[in-house]
Amino acid sequence: MNNAPFDAVSLGIMWDRLVSLTDEIVSTLVRSSFSTIVYESYDLSCVVLDADTNSIAQGTFGIPAFIGSAPVTLRHMLKKFPAETLKPGDIVVTNDPWLGTGHLFDITMMRPVFRKGRIVAYTVSITHLPDIGGNGFGSASTEVYQEGLRLPICKLYEAGRLNELIVEIIRTNVRVPEQVMGDVMANVSCNEVGGRELLAFMDEYGLEDLRALSAAIRGQSERAMRAKISEFRDGTYRNRIKVEGFGEPVEFAVRVDVKGDSVEIDFDGTSGCVRAGVNVPICYTNAMGLHAIKSLTLPSIPNNEGSVAPIKVKAPPGCILNALPPFPTGGRHAMGHFVTPTIYGALAEATPDRVQADSGMMNLITFQGRRRDDRAFSCLYFAAGGYGALENLDGWATLPHPSNMAVVPVEIWETLTNMTIESKRLLTDSGGAGRWRGGLGQEVVLRNDTGHTLTMLGMGNRMEFPARGMFGGGAGTLRVHAVDGSPVHAKGRIDVAPGQRITVTEAGGGGFGDPRQRSREAVRGDVLDGFVSAEAARAIYGAES
């Protein structure tokens, strides 16, 4: 270790303090947010960066989409507003997909932290807004212009003064202006709190600037990460998967080079963009790639510039994993989530005891309509498919991966929307067979009891290509969306008349290893609980009775 002037004790303590500071900012933000996706799913992040734009601490909770994006956004912001021109009380924002996090819904907000007249740090917060105008949260657009308001990098506050014009532009362009501005202002106050706490932290430890501490944290993270990557078997690994698009399937191709203590991931050979809001700007591909390697190496290491340094993620410009304007990106996660399992699949031979079979993944559906009392609503329904199995671990039923959400309880959903959920059941035999079984998917039946026509905006996947098993494990079952029993496109915009039923069938997770090697006791338990049918137990698992 060479982290002078910090030893293993003082570095650990200060590092943890910085991370907990970002966690405090996150908790302030979550509790005052109007956005379901923020307060239920932590679709947000807070980051502290040093004066040289290196990220040094990020909130522990938050979806993977935001790993690595804050420093890039900050650098874009400083290109427009150079550091030496910034004043205390300035707050800079943007929601540009190519400067920020990949879609218009996320607003990235930055505030410089001044100490004795000079910038010692930046705090950045990112949240998914309740609405951004345009076509709404979905994949129905064919160009980014239809997806809503695109704010270039601009100063929301200049030396402490709110720019009313920007507020008016936002309010004029969104469906729920009070909520959107409520969330924007929550970001403002969380950045202020973050800056204050950061200065108190520096006072407490007598730090004039953060450079030395930043270097020590990043250095330590990078060394730990490199040591862990060295445990992978060296080599060049490839994988190809198919993901249903609109019309032709989209193909992801990946080559992962593991060389000593570094990893390079290249998506050369991946299909081009599509005319639907599922294209993925490189910032998101990068985040998901970093997430994949982190989860296979040091899952609990805090995110910072050092922990991502040994990993390079590339994709040729113009392919669907490096989408360029004006391709629409609203539902970039629908494609982008496949980055993680694609990499796991490639690395199966490099690290067989750590990789995970494919998951059924999560499903987000936006419902827009009116309640019985005529109040308008726009709510996200979420349901999870099964979790992919790992060596020595059955996949959990209905658990999302790689991204995350929390289910909206039936009782809350019905109160919010006045729709009725008729049933929510696990699907027997939906998990891929294996020595370790894939997680089960589910079927949810919703009925439009609102008395009004509803609009349903889907971004579903795994309708043609199931979650694959690993090392002899079977695939999970597919996802299906249906209205009154007839299958509909899971990525479309569909009107649902009063009284109609929507059936959402969630995909199962992939199995791991040969099902005939599964413990007999586990097979019997699965049959007793109905997770596996008696027929499947006989035919696939080789059960005797």
Place this chain on the structure above:
Amino acid sequence: MYRIGVDIGGTFTDFALSSASGGRMAIHKRLTTPHDPSEAVLAGVAALVAESRIEIGSVTDIVHGTTLVTNAVIERRGAVTGMLVTAGFGDIMDMGPERRYDLFDLRIKYPPPLVPRRLRIEVDERVRYDGSIEQPLDEAGVIAAAKKFRELGVEAVAICFLHAYANPAPEERAAEILREAAPEITVSTSADVFPNMREFERWTTTTLNAFTQPMFDRYVKRLEDGLAGAGFGGRLYIMGSSGGTLTTDAARRYPVRALESGPAAGALMSAHHGRALKLPNLLSFDMGGTTAKGALVRGGQAIKKYAMEVARVHEFRQGSGLPIRIPVIDMIEIGAGGGSIAEVDERGLLRVGPRSAGAMPGPACYGRGGTRPTLTDANLVLGYLDADFFLGGKMKLDKAASEKAIAENVGRPLKLETLRAAWGIHDIICEDVARAFRIHATERGFDYRNSSMVAFGGSGPLHALSVARKLKIPRVVLPVGAGVMSALGLLVSPLAFEVARSRRIHVADIDAKDFATTFAALENEAAGYLKRAGVAEADIKIVCHLDMRYQGQGHEIEVTLPSTNDVAGVFADLGELYGRAYEKAYGLRLDEPTEIVNWKVEAVGPTPSIAEGRSGTAAGGADRALKGTRQAYDPVHGGLSAWPVYDRYALAPGAVVQGPALIEEHESTCVIGAGSSVTVDAHFNLIAELSA
């Protein structure tokens, strides 16, 4: 007339006796009897009464705290439990929150549901979100289910229907039918156990209630019979998780409300000390062998909440336990205690806990085969603990073993000298506890900097001043009887019962009459439990709360309503009350419609008085209590120096001890760093003032 508090812990069962006049107090400690915990309780009560030379007939109340319910869940030792559930929704229990509590750890774990899928039976019925009936209960289906439950050997059933909080009638009818068809099966219904929205959490709470009910019922009965046989003619109360005591009737009906009742009593005792010392805002810090527990006291009352997790299966991680919805003292649990193991973490830095060496093999210095360095080893190496005076000298510690364990596992890999490594272990635990308090307080809008701390438990006084310093808390109270705080806390808890119901409605959509009627029904229900236990109506205090939010927000803020008979006035003032609460929490108000989510009513009986223990005014210098000096670590200079060691039992009121100093008692040692000073108050509590 006397009252007795009994707290069953994992190792010891603690007893405290207090006279109703507040004049006398006695304590007692004996080993817990895990095969039948009532055995130690009965023996201890007899011993305490005999030692105090009083008649058991003069004991009016026994208040009992126990971890029995918690342990039954952790060890899965409960009834064979079935579930009768709305058709189409039985699988909710396997689906859970459909959320990962850790985004990066692929191998996260969840607790299996208390009722396996094979013991869940679905029945046709459906209540809508507004409480109206869409499909009436299939009564024949319930009878068929009763038969099937019998065949399956089910002893307890949780009846869990959707939206039962909005209309409990179908659940009640199903319970009636089930009880008639299978009288030997005990039944819990979700609207009765805790009528709040969110089916997974409410149903999990209900299944836990059902799962523990037969066992807890038998236990309370055995205890009552045993006490009656010994001549006890008073009332037995069970401590609830929320800091109020329950009648045995209520506790047998709702064993889930007795989860974590021991730690709750400790927090309550902290609040009591705070009130006596006129310190209304404080942090209650309890640290033992495996975990530390923290609670916040605001305005003399421990802060409560309505959600907890029990039986966490993954390193105390939030999200890895069963989510339970009941009124509880809002406590944080930190995987930090004397047995916490120090190791090099995946960053290549030092981490302490949450893994623990437990009692077996225990810290390296116990000499029971443990080789991993623990917090207790570090405190021994630093000189804060005395190898010859651990547990009052009952157990000899091996300091050389501690040094070896720390040098090999921490010092060498991290290139730290042993003493520096030991200090690192000590300091990191203090930092972890401080961090947990800081986030806990921030989330609750609690300004910890201007509060005080009350510290207890075997390891609490070793770390309290250092934690307080990190939090910029100026004052720490180290109360007398730190080893039996929970038993003492039982004696200061009032009889109380709380009901909470989800009814989500826009403020604009109700009128004052509807508002008053809703609260009146809840008040009757809550106060009924106290009245039936013999509390006079005039002695019952009613407190009403609402969980409110701006339309569309995901988190509510609790608004406590002013206690007045002018309900219409309160109703008219709701917007203002919420606006003020919101502003206090977030520093701004919004121009959005408000809605009510949960309605809560708490009925509280009178708070019993308690003897203040020994008291005296004989001023005496600290010198008489000086036992000698010991080489202990001074973090400012980074080395050992001679610290004076005092005998706590010889320190008289008025004595002042200047840090650095160590004050020893049987179960712990108070570490007083340089710059702090401690005064002994009239009741023998140590009051430490920290330098700025």
